[in-house]
Amino acid sequence: MADAKRKTRVTSSHWGAFKVITEGDAIVAVEPFSADPNPSAISEILPAAVHHDSRIKRPSIRRGWLESRNRDKRGEDEFVELPWDEALDIGAAELDRVRKEHGNEAIYAGSYGWGSAGRFHHAQSQVHRFLNTAGGYVSSFGSYSTGCAQSIMPHVFGMPFLKFTYGSQDSWETIAAHTETLVMFGGINPKNSQVSMGGITEHETADRFKQFAASGMRRINIGPQRTDAPEGCEWLPVKPATDTALMLALAYVIETEGYTDEAFLAEFTTGFERFKPYLLGTSDGQPKSPEWASAICGVSADEISELARYMATTRTLITVSWSLQRGEHGEQPYWMAATLASMLGQIGLAGGGIGFGYGAIGGIGKPLKHLLGMTLPQGVNPVKTFIPVARVADMLLNPGVDYDFNGKREPYPDIKLVYWCGGNPFHHHQDLNRLHEAWKQPETVIVHEPWWTATARRADIVFPATTPYEREDIGLSKIDDYLFNMPQLIPAQHEARDDYEIFAGLAERMGIGDAFTEGRSAEQWLRHLYADFHDNAVKGGVYIPDFDGLREQNWLKLPIRSLEYEKPFLRNYRENPQTSPLPTPSGKIEIFSETIEGFNYDDCAGHAIWLPPQDWLGAATEAMPLHMISPQPGDKLHSQLECALADVEGARPETLIMHPTNAQQRGLQTGDIVKVHNERGSCRARLRVSEDIVEDVVALPTGVWFSDTHKHAKGGQTDGHSKGLDEHGNPNVLTRDVGTSRLGQGSSAHTALVEVSALL
Ligand SMILES: Nc1nc2c(c(=O)[nH]1)N[C@H]1C(S)=C(S)[C@@H](COP(=O)(O)OP(=O)(O)OC[C@H]3O[C@@H](n4cnc5c(=O)[nH]c(N)nc54)[C@H](O)[C@@H]3O)O[C@H]1N2
Ligand SMILES: Nc1nc2c(c(=O)[nH]1)N[C@H]1C(S)=C(S)[C@@H](COP(=O)(O)OP(=O)(O)OC[C@H]3O[C@@H](n4cnc5c(=O)[nH]c(N)nc54)[C@H](O)[C@@H]3O)O[C@H]1N2
Numbered sequence: 001m002a003d004a005k006r007k008t009r010v011t012s013s014h015w016g017a018f019k020v021i022t023e024g025d026a027i028v029a030v031e032p033f034s035a036d037p038n039p040s041a042i043s044e045i046l047p048a049a050v051h052h053d054s055r056i057k058r059p060s061i062r063r064g065w066l067e068s069r070n071r072d073k074r075g076e077d078e079f080v081e082l083p084w085d086e087a088l089d090i091g092a093a094e095l096d097r098v099r100k101e102h103g104n105e106a107i108y109a110g111s112y113g114w115g116s117a118g119r120f121h122h123a124q125s126q127v128h129r130f131l132n133t134a135g136g137y138v139s140s141f142g143s144y145s146t147g148c149a150q151s152i153m154p155h156v157f158g159m160p161f162l163k164f165t166y167g168s169q170d171s172w173e174t175i176a177a178h179t180e181t182l183v184m185f186g187g188i189n190p191k192n193s194q195v196s197m198g199g200i201t202e203h204e205t206a207d208r209f210k211q212f213a214a215s216g217m218r219r220i221n222i223g224p225q226r227t228d229a230p231e232g233c234e235w236l237p238v239k240p241a242t243d244t245a246l247m248l249a250l251a252y253v254i255e256t257e258g259y260t261d262e263a264f265l266a267e268f269t270t271g272f273e274r275f276k277p278y279l280l281g282t283s284d285g286q287p288k289s290p291e292w293a294s295a296i297c298g299v300s301a302d303e304i305s306e307l308a309r310y311m312a313t314t315r316t317l318i319t320v321s322w323s324l325q326r327g328e329h330g331e332q333p334y335w336m337a338a339t340l341a342s343m344l345g346q347i348g349l350a351g352g353g354i355g356f357g358y359g360a361i362g363g364i365g366k367p368l369k370h371l372l373g374m375t376l377p378q379g380v381n382p383v384k385t386f387i388p389v390a391r392v393a394d395m396l397l398n399p400g401v402d403y404d405f406n407g408k409r410e411p412y413p414d415i416k417l418v419y420w421c422g423g424n425p426f427h428h429h430q431d432l433n434r435l436h437e438a439w440k441q442p443e444t445v446i447v448h449e450p451w452w453t454a455t456a457r458r459a460d461i462v463f464p465a466t467t468p469y470e471r472e473d474i475g476l477s478k479i480d481d482y483l484f485n486m487p488q489l490i491p492a493q494h495e496a497r498d499d500y501e502i503f504a505g506l507a508e509r510m511g512i513g514d515a516f517t518e519g520r521s522a523e524q525w526l527r528h529l530y531a532d533f534h535d536n537a538v539k540g541g542v543y544i545p546d547f548d549g550l551r552e553q554n555w556l557k558l559p560i561r562s563l564e565y566e567k568p569f570l571r572n573y574r575e576n577p578q579t580s581p582l583p584t585p586s587g588k589i590e591i592f593s594e595t596i597e598g599f600n601y602d603d604c605a606g607h608a609i610w611l612p613p614q615d616w617l618g619a620a621t622e623a624m625p626l627h628m629i630s631p632q633p634g635d636k637l638h639s640q641l642e643c644a645l646a647d648v649e650g651a652r653p654e655t656l657i658m659h660p661t662n663a664q665q666r667g668l669q670t671g672d673i674v675k676v677h678n679e680r681g682s683c684r685a686r687l688r689v690s691e692d693i694v695e696d697v698v699a700l701p702t703g704v705w706f707s708d709t710h711k712h713a714k715g716g717q718t719d720g721h722s723k724g725l726d727e728h729g730n731p732n733v734l735t736r737d738v739g740t741s742r743l744g745q746g747s748s749a750h751t752a753l754v755e756v757s758a759l760l
């Protein structure tokens with residue numbers, strides 16, 4: 001009987017494709033996708049999460065908001081469940097009220113977050129399309145991933161950072177064939193390359209490293225954790241946030257020992273002569289020597305000198321992980337890495353020079369032919385005001401106050417309504433206790449979520465959204481070579497609706513129904529978008545089935561892979577400097593930028609410099625002696641599916657890694673439940689003592705739900721947040737909520753000094 005109802009189908013997700021086994025209306029198991037050489041284990045928890053009791057079952061309105069428009073009790077209040085019609089009426093009326101009384105400039109819908117894979121039911125595109133139809137919203141620039149790089153790197157190379165990093169660097173094949181020395185600042189971590197936004201089917205990073213090892217390539221992981229690169233790589237332990245000092249010292253050795261490629265600098269770069277006095281110390285009295293850097297970063301002067309010589313005499317690729325710019329003054333290591341690579345003169349040579357974000361997500365390094373289409377048109381936003389994405393709490397706390405960003409100075413908008421769909425700011429933002437206070441400012445918060453996350457708990461109007469397993473979609477990513485029909489595997493759970501359907505319901509009530517839907521059902525949209533994509537692909541010689549054919553087939557591999565990107569743009573520049581100058585003011589790589597110098601910022605000068613953050617080991621105190629880094633979790637994607645993971649015996653609180661010396665000093669052992677704390681907040685964690693981390697550094701991954709919300713949701717209670725101990729261990733109760741600089745204003749997630757104590 002049960003067997004008759006049992007079905008196996010394939011779907012795609014941010015962490016890969018997998019087989020889903022359903023029995024009737026339930027997902028009962030998942031299995032790896034056969035074409036994936038290293039499938040991710042993240043989906044194993046999926047059946048438990050999709051059917052978890054912390055699903056939002058019905059539209060819910062916060063009682064205090066409903067009764068008195070109270071704003072203080074977000075996170076502590078109870079919710080009133082309403083039928084869909086009533087809840088949509090209330091939501092539409094509130095949007096109309098805010099538009100009428102305050103204008104669309106009072107609506108913030110940056111709505112940052114990864115949501116789920118699938119091209120049509122892409123939460124952020126849906127909310128942006130909806131609000132554009134309704135007169136616009138204050139938007140956001142950049143991501144938490146690379147916000148700082150997205151601001152600084154166009155000044156240096158001219159190219160938009162994401163275009164560079166996703167589509168125009170050396171491929172894995174080229175690296176394997178040509179690189180002799182791979183110098184990885186922040187490592188290249190197969191744990192992180194489990195995921196890729198929109199999907200990753202063949203996980204190949206681990207196998208690439210086997211290929212690199214077999215070719216005799218020297219692979220050096222530079223950073224606070226040995227585990228940031230696959231086993232077999234060398235590890236050069238470095239204190240967090242000190243990479244710029246180390247890079248400066250490498251540059252110093254290269255310059256003073258005569259390795260600088262003067263010809264390259266002259267032809268392809270500008271401003272070295274403005275940087276050199278700083279490097280040699282003639283301008284500030286401090287040569288950036290290996291001895292100087294050693295005291296800052298913890299690597300011995302001899303090791304620095306030897307590494308510099310080795311880099312100068314072999315084909316060297318410097319790679320920089322995204323984490324280096326996710327900290328205060330994150331602009332500096334990125335700019336300095338480009339400066340160092342310029343001095344080595346290998347930029348634009350196959351397997352040499354510089355690369356960013358390899359391993360950060362799994363698709364980087366796979367050269368693919370680009371196919372057009374399958375993107376939901378978002379329309380045009382009539383509101384031009386935006387903020388750098390990670391400045392959300394600043395914005396809410398400081399309406400009308402001026403702030404700097406990349407040469408501009410503008411006031412923060414005065415936000416009355418916050419709309420979030422497909423993200424979890426009460427997981428991802430820094431200094432969550434500060435965000436909790438800032439969140440009291442808007443009059444209304446609307447959230448779409450499948451689960452009672454800490455963000456949903458802090459909304460006034462909560463619409464329950466379906467998960468990708470409850471609706472049909474197309475799975476496709478620009479940096480993956482597979483195409484999926486993602487079938488609807490189970491019915492919508494409880495009363496959940498697709499984001500599209502929710503917006504269509506609101507739009508209809510607001511008199512913009514036709515403009516939003518264009519008269520199409522979700523399936524008609526899928527067919528419409530797919531038809532465009534199909535025609536473009538076929539025109540380009542990539543033959544794919546039509547919509548019904550793909551539905552039948554479930555998935556296919558696209559023949560769009562080559563050995564190298566068509567034109568890695570720095571290679572193209574090196575080969576054609578006259579005809580393809582860089583789109584920088586000088587047409588060259590800018591070691592010195594007149595533009596940035598002209599901004600007159602005290603926290604970002606005209607060339608790369610060593611600028612210590614507020615929280616780093618050089619500023620450690622007796623009360624706050626440890627630097628906490630908060631990497632991405634290996635066992636999941638951010639905060640997704642956390643409800644079910646948290647139920648696993650012994651899984652929570654989250655694991656904190658600490659060096660044996662620090663553990664001994666505190667009388668702590670592996671398995672102890674500890675308290676991690678600083679002046680901003682505190683959380684519990686489960687200790688793991690390990691020699692794979694630098695002394696005085698601790699690592700606590702991101703991703704647990706703030707203040708144990710799922711447990712309380714289960715009991716039907718609120719999470720009762722106060723500035724107390726976060727039970728499950730979210731590092732963002734401890735991180736510093738400050739922009740990387742007045743230039744980049746990116747997230748400073750890796751900037752936090754803490755103390756760890758026994759929890760009695
Ligand atoms: N301390 C520290 N903090 C960090 C970082 C760090 O390194 N250290 N990294 C930062 C980075 S790089 C990132 S990208 C962020 C990640 O932060 P987020 O992207 O906000 O994290 P997710 O958990 O992926 O949040 C996605 C949410 O969307 C919901 N969702 C899934 N599918 C759908 C759907 O179809 N519809 C709707 N409405 N909702 C859906 C999920 O349940 C989940 O709650 O975290 C940032 N925070
Ligand atoms: N499994 C899994 N993979 C993911 C994600 C996930 O949630 N789960 N999230 C994805 C997302 S959204 C993003 S943006 C990427 C992020 O990709 P990254 O930014 O590269 O990832 P992180 O895990 O933040 O950091 C990687 C390592 O950098 C090291 N590090 C921290 N600070 C410093 C420093 O100052 N100097 C040096 N040299 N090293 C430092 C830490 O030891 C850390 O383990 O990961 C993606 N991959």
Ligand SMILES: [Mo]
Binds near residue numbers: 143144
């Ligand atoms: Mo990210």
